Amino acid sequence: MCTRCDNPAHLPTDESATGHTRRAVVAGSAALASTALLPSTASAQANGIPAVGYAVDALNAPLKPFSFTRRNLRADDILIDIQFAGICHSDIHTVNGDWGALAYKMVPGHEILGRVAAVGSSVSRFKVGDYAGVGCLVDSCGRCEYCRKGMEPYCEQGATFTYNSKDRYGANTQGGYANRIVVKDSFAIRISERANMAATTPLLCAGITTFSPMEHWKVEKGQKVGLVGMGGLGHVAVKLFKDRGADVTVFTTSPGKVADARRFGASEAVLWSDKAAFGRMKRQFDYILSTVPQPFDVNPFLELLTIDGTMTTVGVFAPLTPGVNGANLVQGRRALTGSWIGGIAETQAVIDHCVERGITADVEIIPITRVNEAYKRVVSKDVRYRYVIDMSTLRA
Known part of the structure; x- marks a missing residue:
């Protein structure tokens, strides 16, 4: 049984063979978090926060390792070290071009769960070490009729989606098949420590x-x-x-x-x-x-x-x-x-409800190296019932 998520179906890789222990990962995250609330070095301000993930650069192409940068934390941002990322059929639709052309070399994934590694100076909802999730949305205008009603997906100015989208500053959004993500704290979902983390991850979309x-x-x-x-x-x-x-x-x-x-x-x-x-x-x-x-x-x-x-x-x-x-x-x-997805408040409500009631997704946990195989199996209905990527298998 996995000691990280209590899922009996999860047989983690031999950490001793890789040289990357869970203790070392946690220690590294703690070190990052303790340096400052906001990145303060000149290089960080100039270049952003280094990240690695799996991306696709053409329609119907396989996902491959990809190095990129996340933005430096703004005052209302949090940095999440990603532990799990679910594979949604929407990811496959996007990669296959079913919903239009790819906008850029893209990291999919909008079922994202991990631990907060750093927080912006005005953040009060999260602290370093908290569990947090990110779903399909990472921003909206916040001012229109629908945003004020908690219906951010229907934002009159257009919601900012977790991947294959432009943010409010013109930058490309990249999803959760990666080691970390930066997101506005108001678009992050609080996750109880009582949750089965891997099996809760798909609930951020499904x-x-x-x-x-x-x-x-x-x-x-x-x-x-x-x-x-x-x-x-x-x-x-x-x-x-x-x-x-x-x-x-x-x-x-x-x-x-x-x-x-x-x-x-x-x-x-x-x-x-x-x-x-x-x-x-x-x-x-x-x-x-x-x-x-x-x-x-x-x-x-x-x-x-x-x-x-x-x-x-x-x-x-x-x-x-x-x-x-x-x-x-x-x-x-x-x-x-x-019906589309729900707003942020409603997403928080369903996560809280499911944790309280013990409702989870049935998941198959895989290493990131099997993501392309998983895509094929989803299309052929050969999954019971949601693939979740163990992001500890992604090596920088």
């Missing part, structure tokens, strides 16, 4: 992405809900639905996931190919959440909604094919909706 629509559409105890697609996001959604007291049915294309769905709390698991099951379930569901990352036919699922039922998709950013049959909406007064 947790908030599924929790936010449940909150918005007020999923509650006793409702009959459906979950379409049980991968990295979906398996977390089942646990969150169950925790709310909902009666959950999982719809999956993978026969091998049926038993897992029940283990996570679903009362039933149905294969997409089971037309008889779809027939008997018509007009039964109050709410259906889809985490499927590719366009698919939503019409058979709309027919499962009761009158005034709602279906929400969080994974598809492309046109739905085939199109929506309007009769499936009009004749049941049903709604087909979408």
Whole structure:
């Protein structure tokens, strides 16, 4: 069992063979933190904070080791030594160009957890040694209607995303497949020391992405809900639905996931190919959440909604094919909706809730050298259920 995260599936590398012990890493972080609240040397001010990670420099290219710099700490920044980084399907979409061209040589990763190594002079929410997380966002304007409501992803001036984005100063953002990150303290998430760190890391995206629509559409105890697609996001959604007291049915294309769905709390698991099951379930569901990352036919699922039922998709950013049959909406007064990620306050809320309730992602922990293999396995649905990179395996 891993002594860092208490995960029995994690078999860490032989530290003695590498010469990099956990004690040495902690000591190094402490030394960095104790030098000053802000970098003070002329070279640090001129060149930024050295960092290493894995980056991609062309669409569909493999990730490779990459040296770069993080900005020097501003007064409201914190420096996090990254311990774990989750692999989200969004990372793969971005690397493959599904959502547009790469803006620059890019380090992916927006499920990031580690320990605070240094803090800016005005930071009060964190101290050196605290656990902290970073999700999909690292900044927003902070002044528009949506930012003031805690809905930073919908910022009228455009949110700054953790990677493949420009920050407010024109610099490129780089994600969490790296040894450290600098972020505004107001966009960092506090992580309790009681958390299972590796298994909590995916909740910074998978947790908030599924929790936010449940909150918005007020999923509650006793409702009959459906979950379409049980991968990295979906398996977390089942646990969150169950925790709310909902009666959950999982719809999956993978026969091998049926038993897992029940283990996570679903009362039933149905294969997409089971037309008889779809027939008997018509007009039964109050709410259906889809985490499927590719366009698919939503019409058979709309027919499962009761009158005034709602279906929400969080994974598809492309046109739905085939199109929506309007009769499936009009004749049941049903709604087909979408949801993105949640704001920072809501992300903090789901992390706190999951730690308190013992809700975690099921993870496979891998060294950074297996990241390209992991990408292929995610696409082929060969992961149970979220890859998390042990960043101690990244050597400077």
